[in-house]
Amino acid sequence: MNRANSVDIRTRLQEFLPKLVLAPSFALVLLFVYGFILFTIYLSFTDSRMLPSYGWEGWENYSKLFRIREWDTAITNLAIFASLYIVICTVIGLMLAIFLDQKIRGEGLLRPIFLYPMALSFIVTGTAWKWFLDPGIGIENTMHLWGWESFEFGWIKDRDMAIYTIVIAAVWQSSGFVMAMFLAGLRGIDNEILKAAQMDGATNFQLYRRIIIPLLRPAFLSAFVILSHLAIKSYDLVIALTGGGPGNATAVPATFMYSYTFTRNQMGIGAASAVIMLMTIAAIMVPYLYAELREKK
């Protein structure tokens, strides 16, 4: 639009208008996202306790943070949770997608069944699984009533195993979504390639291993990015399922941040933990988004 030198005020207004309309929401994002991030980063270097305070402390909060045992637990838990969650969801999702892609009768019925948990709140999922996994009334009790007296499934009350119950509930919730991503990927594959491979005498197994799965690379990448992002942010599920317990055995960075900031009045340390969470997510998301945006150009 090279009409900038036009004297017509209306035209100039028209050219200015888009930016004017975009400006307020962009300003909101700048302030409430990036301004707030800077503010939290700043707080992580201060002696804030119950309220923000501005006494500079340097890296003090970070070195304290890494000496706190609960943070150690939280990081370890996140590593266990995230890796199992990502791997299991991907395996189940890929398997279901491949199976559903075999001209299955009733696919239209199965697909929504696999996916509906994604519409639920993690609080709902957590509440439901909390009682299924409860040894007193849940699966263990049912097995006992069915005559399998020695059956034991008390993971949710067990300090060492409770984190795995979170994996179970989270996989239940999200694996169908991963299935949908892979299914979309499978359906996007060019049939000519497959026909050619079949003519060359490739077996089904070879077809999947050598051709189809490598072609699904973008779906794998998206699934990985989305799942790891969900894992790092996961807060509601842990709260609803175990409340971070027993003790703090299922603490994750998100619950750690909340409890240090709002209930233990260690805002500086809470801010530092939030900054570490952001950095972890940014390390995954920024390269991914950058690549996606560049591709589009």
Added chain:
Amino acid sequence: MAIATQDNAASVGRIGRTFVYLVLLLFALFYLIPFAIMLINSVKPLGEITGGNMIALPQDWTIAPWLSAWSTAQIGVEPTGLKPYFWNSIRMVVPAVVICTIIGALNGYILTKWRFRGDTIVFGLMLFSCFIPFQIVLIPMARVLGILGISGTSAGLVLVHVVYGIGFATLYYRNYYAAFPTELVRAAQIDGAGFFQIFYRILLPSSGPITVVCVIWLFTNIWNDFLFGASFASGDAAPMTVALNNLVNSSTGVREYNVHFAGAILAALPTLLVYIVAGRFFVRGLMAGSVKG
């Protein structure tokens, strides 16, 4: 998901096919059983849960747990049931979704049809804002809501959800409008149509599908949010998710599992309903949120 895809699947042997069906059915059970158990136990008297089998059908069918969860169960200290919190959630979700969608549509329109220098950076910044861990904004947000005098209110939550929903709404509309022929917009411009006129007359009429996707996505996300609700409105203005969690964890006396299950279903009902009615769009929204750019 076209018909052509059917050829993707080469035929497997009969044993293989049986195995495939078996696995698919097992997984269907895995996904369905938890909800079925919730439903069964929400219409059972408490005694049958604590003294009986969770998987068995009720001997005495009762809707008392539902009535209790809705209107008399103890939430925190008040025996109000989930009803007031359900309306809190509605009061929070509806304005937030409407405002966000309007902003998103306009932003998407501008970022594709009125491009300017630096628009990719603007979009990139908005896009990244979808993926931040919200813990990073909790502390300043609590301060700002306090200063504005809307902490602990539905209005405060609306503001929060609008701000953090803009990114996704913009993403949806931008990707959708990017495929819309720019020539039409240019032609209308030459005919003298203005910025808003072009939007109303040319883009908006064809924005139906993406609007459904965007509304569903925002509705589900905002309805299901727990972190912001718990942080900024844990009292009278608490949304449904926070109230449900209080219901489950605050019972001082006997744990009324049947009421918890009924409450959980009540909290899930709106999003579930949306999913059943418009599942196709729900899936598309999820995909668009994951395959960005």
